[in-house]
Amino acid sequence: MPSQTRKSSFTYLQQKIPVYYGSFWTPRQRQAHNLHEIAYRACFKPALPRYFIEKYTAPGDVVYDPFSGRGTTVIEAAILGRHIIANDVNPISRILAQGRMAIPDLEKLSERLDVIRQLQPVAERHHLSMFYHRQTLHELLRLRQWLQKRKAGGEEDALDHWIRMVATNRLAGHSPGFFSVYTLPPNQAVSRERQKLINAKRNQKPEYRDVKALILKKSKAMLKDLDDQARAHIEAAGRKAVFIEGDAARTKKIKANSVTLTVTSPPFLDIVQYAKDNWLRCWFNDIPVEEIAQGITMSKTVDDWMHKMQTVFHELYRVTKPGGHVAFETGEIHYGKTRLEHSVVHMGIQAGFHCDKILINEQTFTKTANIWGVRNNTHGTNSHRIVVFSKPE
Numbered sequence: 001m002p003s004q005t006r007k008s009s010f011t012y013l014q015q016k017i018p019v020y021y022g023s024f025w026t027p028r029q030r031q032a033h034n035l036h037e038i039a040y041r042a043c044f045k046p047a048l049p050r051y052f053i054e055k056y057t058a059p060g061d062v063v064y065d066p067f068s069g070r071g072t073t074v075i076e077a078a079i080l081g082r083h084i085i086a087n088d089v090n091p092i093s094r095i096l097a098q099g100r101m102a103i104p105d106l107e108k109l110s111e112r113l114d115v116i117r118q119l120q121p122v123a124e125r126h127h128l129s130m131f132y133h134r135q136t137l138h139e140l141l142r143l144r145q146w147l148q149k150r151k152a153g154g155e156e157d158a159l160d161h162w163i164r165m166v167a168t169n170r171l172a173g174h175s176p177g178f179f180s181v182y183t184l185p186p187n188q189a190v191s192r193e194r195q196k197l198i199n200a201k202r203n204q205k206p207e208y209r210d211v212k213a214l215i216l217k218k219s220k221a222m223l224k225d226l227d228d229q230a231r232a233h234i235e236a237a238g239r240k241a242v243f244i245e246g247d248a249a250r251t252k253k254i255k256a257n258s259v260t261l262t263v264t265s266p267p268f269l270d271i272v273q274y275a276k277d278n279w280l281r282c283w284f285n286d287i288p289v290e291e292i293a294q295g296i297t298m299s300k301t302v303d304d305w306m307h308k309m310q311t312v313f314h315e316l317y318r319v320t321k322p323g324g325h326v327a328f329e330t331g332e333i334h335y336g337k338t339r340l341e342h343s344v345v346h347m348g349i350q351a352g353f354h355c356d357k358i359l360i361n362e363q364t365f366t367k368t369a370n371i372w373g374v375r376n377n378t379h380g381t382n383s384h385r386i387v388v389f390s391k392p393e
Contacts, residue, residue, distance in 0.1 A: 012345055012355070019358045025051040033079060033230065034222050038096050038169050039186040040070035041277055044329060048361070048384060049073040049263040052327045053080055061260035064319065066248035066312060071097025073263045078237035079230045085259065087244040087251055092168070092281050094243045099165025100222075101238030102158035103231050109219060112159050113212040116146045126283065130195040131172060131180040132206050139211040140179060140284070143167060148286055158238075166215050166222075168281050177214060181206040189280035249311035254319045262316055265329035266309060268340070306343050313351035322393040326353065330385045344387045353389035360385050 005022035025047040032046040049072060053063055063077035064085040074084040074097055086097050122141035124134075132140065147164050150156040172180040172189055181204055184190050190198065199205060226234075244253055248266075282289040316326055326348070330340040345355050361384040 010342070012342070012349065015349075015355065017345060017355050017358065019360065021360045021362060024359055024361045034225050035079070035100055035234075036070075036072060036075060037222055038070045038100075038165070039173075040093075040096065041188060043070050043072055044265055044384065046072055046076045048329070048386075049076045049327075050080070052261060052263050052325070052386075052388075053077050053082060056261045056325045056327075057082055062258055064254070064259045064262045065264045066251070066262065066316065067264050067266045068093045068097055069265070071100065074241070075100055078234045078241070081233040082237065082260075083240050084237050085242040085244070085254060087246065087248055089246060089248075090278070091245050091287050092278050092285070094245055095161075095168055095285060096165055098241070098243050099161040099163075101234060101241050102162065103223065103226065103234060104159055104162045104219065106216065106219060106223075109159060109162065110212070110216060112163065113215060116143055117212060119146060127192065129206070130192055130199060131183065131280075133181075133208040136179055136206070136209045136211060140167075140171075143211060144284055144286070162219070163215060164285065166218050167211070168284060170214055170218055171280050171284055176209070177217065179209045179211060179214060188277045191279075249308075249315050251315055251319065256318050257321045259319045260321055260324045262320065262324075262326040262328075264327075266312070268305070268330075302340065302343060305340075306347060309344075310347050310350065313347045313353070317351045317353060317391065320353075320391045322391055324391050325356075326389040326391075328387045328389070330387065339385065341385045341387050348387065348389045352391070354392055356388045356390050358385065358387050 005020050007021075008019045009016050010019065011017070025045075036046045049063075049065075053076060057063060057077075059081035061082050062085060063073065063082045064087075065071075065073035066087045068074060068086040068088040071086060071093065074086045077084050078101065086094070088094065117139065119142045121138055122145050124137060124141060126137075126141075128137055143163070147156070147160060150160050167179075169186060170178050171186065172178055172183050173186040174182055174184065178186060181195075181199065182202060183195055183198060242253065244251055279289050281287075320326060328344050328348070330344050341358055345358070348355055
């Protein structure tokens, strides 16, 4: 434990559960690999899963995330030489994680993008001129068509997965590094009508963005700090990686007693509107946005959230090996008035786990938080609250 750790406890069903307050992983956030630099709403920093992966697993162990999001847990686990399983009901999650499980040769990547650029023009029927210059949109449509045909024909390879992942991340954003004109950060796509208002207010119109050049630029940035060992670990993990798209309470593909560690952060009530935020990414990847809206756990009350999460805990107990651990991140919601860690303790114990402790990692807000108008000790999540469970041997 860090030297500045403070300790308290609370009692649940005559079990005294220690609670530790301190800075457990925040100082290491700057050490994260650039491979993690993919935008996604409500994601934690790589230092969080790294802390638990290093503490509770060894190379070759299986690390799982049932609510994978952008894939922070599984990417970090792969870098550290662990095998990985990722699940998320949102198919965008698999696109963002799977694409990074095979490191591309940049020369071959450039050649593939040249092939795509030479394809016949695609008719523009999608009414996205408020986001993209006409030539940029035509390049995106060629790319979209290539990926659609490759997937439909069973020909999509690791290079296509990488291109899809990077392009999905570059669709819209607030700098010239994205395909679009200035808009909100890439993890929250605005509507067409809202973008028209932004354009009018800023007196802007979409300028040409070279799709190939931006994909190559982002690829180089993501790969620049990967050493040979990390590359080898990722390649090895990618060959055995398991990606599931479905309900975290029903993961029959995962063998019982096979997971050494789960590190996860579930959707918290109805705070983040994943379907609404991802509509442009859904369009590019030919995914009906209704699939996301119907599948993601969005609860308005803590009781409803607990009812849904309890079934997840029972499934986590099934897949966790004896002696294995679950690190379950909870958030401060409703301006910090609602804290879910005691509810999580109840669910874990009900499922059969032993609650080892609660870690409350205190930190100041990051730049990303400030973009959303969040101020430390005033709004949003002021700390990461992790409930740690173990499965009795």
